Amino acid sequence: MAPIIEVRNLTKQFGKGAEMVTAVDSVSFAIEPGETVCLVGESGCGKSTTGRMVAGLLEATSGEVIFEGKNIKQLDSAAFRRYRQTVQIIHQDPYSSLNPTQTIRQIITAPLLRHNKVKGKSAAEARALELLEVVDLTPARDVIDKYPHQLSGGQRQRVAVARALTVDPKFIVADEAVSMVDVSIRVSILTMLARLKKEFDVTFLFITHDLALAKYFAWQGRITVMYLGRIVEDGPTQRLITDPRHPYTQALLSAVPEADPELAHHKREIELRDAEIPSLLALPRGCTFHPRCPYFVAGQCDVAVPPLEALPEGGRVACPVRMGERISLLV
Amino acid sequence: MASSNLDWQTDDKREHPAPLTLENVHVSYATRRGKVRAVRGVTVDLHAGESLALIGESGSGKSTLGLAIVRLLPETAEVVPGVITYRRDGREIDVLKLKPNEMREFRWSDCAMVFQAALNAFNPVLKVWAQALDTAKAHGWSDKDAVRKRLVELLEFVQLDPKRVIDAYPHELSGGMRQRVLLALSLLLNPQVLILDEPTTALDIITQRTIIKLLRELKEDQHFTMIFISHDLAIAAELADRVATMYAGRIVELGTSEDIFYRPRHPYTLGLIRAVPTVSGGFEQLFSIPGSPPDLVELPPGCKFHPRCAFASERCKQEEPELVEVGPNHTAACWNWIQVEDELKRNPLHRGALNVLDTAVVSEEIA
Numbered sequence A: 001m002a003p004i005i006e007v008r009n010l011t012k013q014f015g016k017g018a019e020m021v022t023a024v025d026s027v028s029f030a031i032e033p034g035e036t037v038c039l040v041g042e043s044g045c046g047k048s049t050t051g052r053m054v055a056g057l058l059e060a061t062s063g064e065v066i067f068e069g070k071n072i073k074q075l076d077s078a079a080f081r082r083y084r085q086t087v088q089i090i091h092q093d094p095y096s097s098l099n100p101t102q103t104i105r106q107i108i109t110a111p112l113l114r115h116n117k118v119k120g121k122s123a124a125e126a127r128a129l130e131l132l133e134v135v136d137l138t139p140a141r142d143v144i145d146k147y148p149h150q151l152s153g154g155q156r157q158r159v160a161v162a163r164a165l166t167v168d169p170k171f172i173v174a175d176e177a178v179s180m181v182d183v184s185i186r187v188s189i190l191t192m193l194a195r196l197k198k199e200f201d202v203t204f205l206f207i208t209h210d211l212a213l214a215k216y217f218a219w220q221g222r223i224t225v226m227y228l229g230r231i232v233e234d235g236p237t238q239r240l241i242t243d244p245r246h247p248y249t250q251a252l253l254s255a256v257p258e259a260d261p262e263l264a265h266h267k268r269e270i271e272l273r274d275a276e277i278p279s280l281l282a283l284p285r286g287c288t289f290h291p292r293c294p295y296f297v298a299g300q301c302d303v304a305v306p307p308l309e310a311l312p313e314g315g316r317v318a319c320p321v322r323m324g325e326r327i328s329l330l331v
Numbered sequence B: 001m002a003s004s005n006l007d008w009q010t011d012d013k014r015e016h017p018a019p020l021t022l023e024n025v026h027v028s029y030a031t032r033r034g035k036v037r038a039v040r041g042v043t044v045d046l047h048a049g050e051s052l053a054l055i056g057e058s059g060s061g062k063s064t065l066g067l068a069i070v071r072l073l074p075e076t077a078e079v080v081p082g083v084i085t086y087r088r089d090g091r092e093i094d095v096l097k098l099k100p101n102e103m104r105e106f107r108w109s110d111c112a113m114v115f116q117a118a119l120n121a122f123n124p125v126l127k128v129w130a131q132a133l134d135t136a137k138a139h140g141w142s143d144k145d146a147v148r149k150r151l152v153e154l155l156e157f158v159q160l161d162p163k164r165v166i167d168a169y170p171h172e173l174s175g176g177m178r179q180r181v182l183l184a185l186s187l188l189l190n191p192q193v194l195i196l197d198e199p200t201t202a203l204d205i206i207t208q209r210t211i212i213k214l215l216r217e218l219k220e221d222q223h224f225t226m227i228f229i230s231h232d233l234a235i236a237a238e239l240a241d242r243v244a245t246m247y248a249g250r251i252v253e254l255g256t257s258e259d260i261f262y263r264p265r266h267p268y269t270l271g272l273i274r275a276v277p278t279v280s281g282g283f284e285q286l287f288s289i290p291g292s293p294p295d296l297v298e299l300p301p302g303c304k305f306h307p308r309c310a311f312a313s314e315r316c317k318q319e320e321p322e323l324v325e326v327g328p329n330h331t332a333a334c335w336n337w338i339q340v341e342d343e344l345k346r347n348p349l350h351r352g353a354l355n356v357l358d359t360a361v362v363s364e365e366i367a
């Protein structure tokens, strides 16, 4: 199947001169319709920047975003409009992404009318009520005349999803979409999003720093791990979680606190050579993980950037030293 | 590790009487809308040498309870009624009756609280060394060299390079470094009890692990008595001996970490556990808790959880349950805890490291 979205050597630099940082460095991946892909990694590794370039909110310094087989820079205006509607983004912070002076009715009906998805006010209202039901804001009539501040954080995030759905997207970039929502209601939002996959054929790029959430949401999909702007490993979730190969993925998985006392006390300890993450302003040569990596090979790891190579078990790994080695994360 | 030369009492404190006892502690905030009843009748003994985790969702009163113990609540708050008793070396102190100068002493030398490593937990214009010196001086410790020696030891203990950190301003440090500096500073005056509010929240995963390892060391090697406050269940599972679940200002369940995670008896605790995935465990179906926490100004009658509870019966709507024994050293405040036990027999939690090996886990997609 042809990918719905593909990126090739996508790179983003911010700043100038000595202050210049490469926030995203030659990232390439393809996502097929119906797939769920999670982008994970620690703060500042370039997840949001990648997501924003995919959604067309930020221009790449170099590299390409490819939609329906064409570089988005070369789309004619009709195709570009189709791209901007097909690909929607949902942000972390439902507080700031919704206009506080508008009612939910205005927030949802405005894009419906602007994009000619419906004709006339009453049709817009009917569709808005439908969409609120889709995101489980029921009864929708009780919600539609409220302002964002009258809703809980979880409800606001549902409104943000309903607004994204107004333009019939087929690809949603969800950037930390449940990170600010209390644990007790997080799952219901994830379940609602999972339903959109099935009922509306939505493909997800789900960005999160929470590996447990990534595992849960993309159990049948894929996880892509970023470190300091580069992809270090990706692959089918079930392989990546149980049989990680890149030393950074292993370090990350072994470090995750577990909500289960027995698991918490059986996790393998991986000692890093350096606890601190390097600054983007002074990136190490070669593999950027090398100053911290327990398997560092001098003269190899600190010379050339290791390429992402395909793993027979699925996915890609950017570590020629360790990609063939398995370790168990529980001891 | 530098721990051997850190002048801590390493005798087994578990023999000693409870360093901290809370009896029927209530805290309310005066607001324009009325009284926010943030803590409503908390009674708990903190055992010597144990680590107790307070878990519960946002607004359940965890931080308020911590702040009440070190009396750092804002002026709009009142602690009535309630008694907080602190014990050390045969002394017994009624914390709520301490005068301001005594309180300051208590906060550093007896019961120290570590706040989330936000920048505002520091004085932004003081270098780390100056912050330490200020604190030490305020407690009549004038020998600069001794203070410096102690600070260096503590910074080494939290795995920071003293040379790099001691003359740094807070904004020059990363979040994880700041959290470790705060931890070191809180230990400066050798307190007996540490209260840590969200010690790892907002930190990166690998940094969280560093902090967890340090805290485990304080617990296991130094036998510090600690209270962890976190909305993150994983922190409790990683660090706590006992766990208290809070809901709407009350402790609704209290037990060992294993009891709480594998044999919860309160529907709210069960709900929290079923809402949180693990990474290294099997794949498990998760469930949300419907509804949202109550308005603390106008609390519902009866059990405060009843509007969200799948086990609620008529009685729950009228009478608020007290903590009752549901097992050895395990209490829960629920009229229907036996039904929770039955539910777990029907639908067991697939938890524990052994469960991962015996993969009888569901592996279908969420839906």
Ligand SMILES: Nc1ncnc2c1ncn2[C@@H]1O[C@H](COP(=O)(O)OP(=O)(O)OP(=O)(O)O)[C@@H](O)[C@H]1O
Pocket: A014, A015, A021, A023, A041, A042, A043, A044, A045, A046, A047, A048, A049, A050, A209, A280
């Ligand atoms: N507009 C900008 N101007 C300058 N630098 C930026 C800008 N946006 C992002 N950056 C930098 O690019 C890097 C990657 O940022 P990004 O927001 O993509 O990370 P992230 O992985 O989403 O992190 P988080 O988990 O904290 O959201 C960071 O160092 C960030 O400071």
Ligand SMILES: Nc1ncnc2c1ncn2[C@@H]1O[C@H](COP(=O)(O)OP(=O)(O)OP(=O)(O)O)[C@@H](O)[C@H]1O
Pocket: B029, B030, B031, B036, B038, B056, B057, B058, B059, B060, B061, B062, B063, B064, B065, B074, B076, B231, B296
């Ligand atoms: N200064 C204040 N004035 C009025 N209400 C307050 C004040 N501080 C806290 N509250 C309220 O008291 C309740 C308990 O708050 P508290 O901060 O103790 O909760 P928490 O369990 O620590 O939550 P979180 O996980 O969000 O930190 C909340 O409803 C909160 O809004």
Ligand code: SF4
Pocket: B266, B267, B268, B303, B304, B305, B306, B307, B309, B310, B311, B312, B313, B316, B321, B333, B334, B335, B336, B337
């Ligand atoms: S007392 Fe009733 S409402 Fe409260 S938790 Fe138990 S069953 Fe649920």
Ligand SMILES: [Mg+2]
Pocket: A047, A048, A049
């Ligand atoms: Mg981000």
Ligand SMILES: [Mg+2]
Pocket: B062, B063, B064
């Ligand atoms: Mg709090």
